[in-house]
Amino acid sequence: MNQKRIKPEIIATEMIVKTRLFQVENVNLRFSNGVETQYERIKTREYGAVLVVPLLDRDTVLLIREYTVGTERYELALPKGKIESGEDMLVAANRELMEEVGYGAKHLTYLTSLTIAPGHISHYTHVIIAQDLYEQRLLGDEPEEIEVVPWPLEKLSALFAREDCTEARSIAALLMVKEKLNQGVT
Structure with a gap:
């Protein structure tokens, strides 16, 4: 299966918790096949x-x-x-x-x-x-x-x-x- 994958669309993000080091977000996604789902991610500083x-x-x-x-x-x-x-x-x-x-x-x-x-x-x-x-x-x-x-x-x-x-x-x-x-x- 060598077809190019289409990245899911981010429908919305919502911050749940924020600390001095990171924040936890809910991320609502829509995949190219129409499936919508929600993930949680830890978002850190952009500088790494x-x-x-x-x-x-x-x-x-x-x-x-x-x-x-x-x-x-x-x-x-x-x-x-x-x-x-x-x-x-x-x-x-x-x-x-x-x-x-x-x-x-x-x-x-x-x-x-x-x-x-x-x-x-x-x-x-x-x-x-x-x-x-x-x-x-x-x-x-x-x-x-x-x-x-x-x-x-x-x-x-x-x-x-x-x-x-x-x-x-x-x-x-x-x-x-x-x-x-x-x-x-x-």
């Missing part, structure tokens, strides 16, 4: 977020360990944060890197954009590779100091086997970067 893959060298990535209220534990993952209004994604990536890891990057490369649960959440995370790092700390909005953990890229399977490394965007980004490095691309 960045997830940074800081390469200390070709073989070592810098991870962070910070508290995640969603899982109520400390999680080992890549640094990430929101893009501010009017901020370029590469500038946001370098800022987050300086705030969370204590390094800046001379070379920042956009890799891809990821979604999580796109059937319900409008959020995009832009994956940025950071190379040629230099020490530079900016004050961030974190409530406690974040632990920085260097990790050898050759031991990603051991990282993914850990109970405190489950953040899917970080896992996907690390696998993509390792593949690029193995191909000699970055």
Whole structure:
């Protein structure tokens, strides 16, 4: 079945709940076959977020360990944060890197954009590779100091086997970067 799909028409949207981070909306849709239905979606800020893959060298990535209220534990993952209004994604990536890891990057490369649960959440995370790092700390909005953990890229399977490394965007980004490095691309 290789026919072009026609996007459903949005008939109406209604905000149900709004917080400082997102809003929940009812979305009424009409599909091209005439079926009408209602979905709920979490609408996030239009600017999205960045997830940074800081390469200390070709073989070592810098991870962070910070508290995640969603899982109520400390999680080992890549640094990430929101893009501010009017901020370029590469500038946001370098800022987050300086705030969370204590390094800046001379070379920042956009890799891809990821979604999580796109059937319900409008959020995009832009994956940025950071190379040629230099020490530079900016004050961030974190409530406690974040632990920085260097990790050898050759031991990603051991990282993914850990109970405190489950953040899917970080896992996907690390696998993509390792593949690029193995191909000699970055």
